[in-house]
Amino acid sequence: MKISIKAVFKNISIFLMFFTFVSLSAMLFTFEQTNSYIKTDILKDQKDIINSLRMIDKKDVELALIQYNGKSTDLQYQVNKLRELYEYDITGNYILGNSQEYLSDLDKLSSAIDDFNTKAYTYYKSSKKNVEQTKTELDKSHIVLENRINSLLFKNMEYDSQKFSFMIQITIATFVIVLLLSIWYYTRLKKIYNDIAYLQSPSKSKKDYEICTIEADAISIRMKKKPDVKDNPSNIDPITKINNHKGLITEYGEKKNFKENNFTSVTVLEVDNFSKTNRAFNQEFSQAALKKIAYTISLFEQATDVIGRTDYNQFTVILSRETKDKAYKDMEAIREAISELKFVTQTKVPVQITVSGGFFIKPNNVVLANAMEEAKKILRFAQQGEKNRIAQKRDMEGVHI
Structure with a gap:
């Protein structure tokens, strides 16, 4: 510990x-x-x-x-x-x-x-x-x-x-x-001294050094660069260059004990404009849109957050925040930022790409896989109404999906 x-x-x-x-x-x-x-x-x-x-x-x-x-x-x-x-x-x-x-x-x-x-x-x-x-x-x-x-x-x-x-x-x-x-x-x-010495010259330290303090662990996480495809390509989505489903699970396992007093939110975002069954755009446009969306989400990513592309047109965003309200507001900011992106088709037709999401606060006794399933249920509820919105579990009170 x-x-x-x-x-x-x-x-x-x-x-x-x-x-x-x-x-x-x-x-x-x-x-x-x-x-x-x-x-x-x-x-x-x-x-x-x-x-x-x-x-x-x-x-x-x-x-x-x-x-x-x-x-x-x-x-x-x-x-x-x-x-x-x-x-x-x-x-x-x-x-x-x-x-x-x-x-x-x-x-x-x-x-x-x-x-x-x-x-x-x-x-x-x-x-x-x-x-x-x-x-x-x-x-x-x-x-x-x-x-x-x-x-x-x-x-x-x-x-x-x-x-x-x-x-x-x-x-x-x-x-x-x-x-x-x-x-x-x-x-x-x-x-504490050993942790500080490690942070000062990590390249000179042993690769298997285990950080002993919470604060040094936080600094170490911030100092780490994004995963390189060459390091472990099986964890990286080849199109967006962010975590795939496996990479998401792995990175979350490394960060879940950090800031234990924070609230952890799991949000599944899905692109409203296209899906596996609804190929509204050609592959080149769809991949360009996915890259821009992934990059936009990464701009809001903090040291304790984990993001990944977990399906064809789905992204999973795990946030760690001091309050539930702050986590929800940050997800709303991500949604709004994506809706403001400019896209143009090959025929020079402007397109607005939007996402809908299911926002779920993960209790400590619930595993990540179950939390993601709960977020997907909320996502399906959000997609029943107007698109381009983030729904919460409390929005579903009295509604059966």
Whole structure:
């Protein structure tokens, strides 16, 4: 089955979008890891701050309180900063689902900091009589707070380990997908390149080369010249130099899969002025008329069309068009062009040669021979009325031939 270049490049654009999304995800993960390092540094800074709060000299109470106020405020500020950083933790919030646990730990840390700040303030304001008791309470509060910070540090490491494990799985899966897609696209792009190379220099390519893409096949068909009698004279009508019945069937077999979404019309045209049984003109005139008619039909022929002389005064025209209406209009144009041809007999008498036709839209499940028979039935209906017209199947509704 031939591939579509348009579909390949459409899929490549989707692949590039996917690759961009993966790259963006990797960038966000890197940003998350940076934030994780910042969170670890903040927790370490908090340990240093609480240790320094315990070491403030009480000899100058006012100076001690100023230092205490600055350091205690900084502790709460650091907690708020941890909350803000976690808002950007997409993996933790939406994939691992540990947001409630982490935020709960931050609340506990904030409470422990408040308790430690209170005990520290009481210690620095206490008199000499109560200094031992307040110092003991401060030490206990310090131990609780330090344990909270250590717990967060360990959990932060655990979260990072989970993220890393998750990202390893995603990275492996992404690598496999990208590798398979790259191989898949490489094979198709190679086929496209080979087709283009063949079209560029067909004479240098192998004669048995099989085109792999729909678009290249279309170009190849357009590039092909008309069949030469010398190539296969059994397929060519010797008078008109177009396909005979055998050549029509053969060429249609080569082109029928091209533009599968198009409608295929089969029209049988018959000359109104003469036939096998009605030899109204001599042989020379009749053959000259057939040649002109064949040439006129060929002027309307497109790359996907097939024409042929299939009987003494009959021509079969197979069109491939986007719509049924366009196919019918093109057949009408052919009929009108034939009717406008100028003919003169040997006795200098002008003659108007006309054709009648049976137009039939061929369904995909109907073979060409049956479609031609249907077109001939419609042709016979067209010949019952006025000549020089193209009849369709819908014109025969209610009429039995």
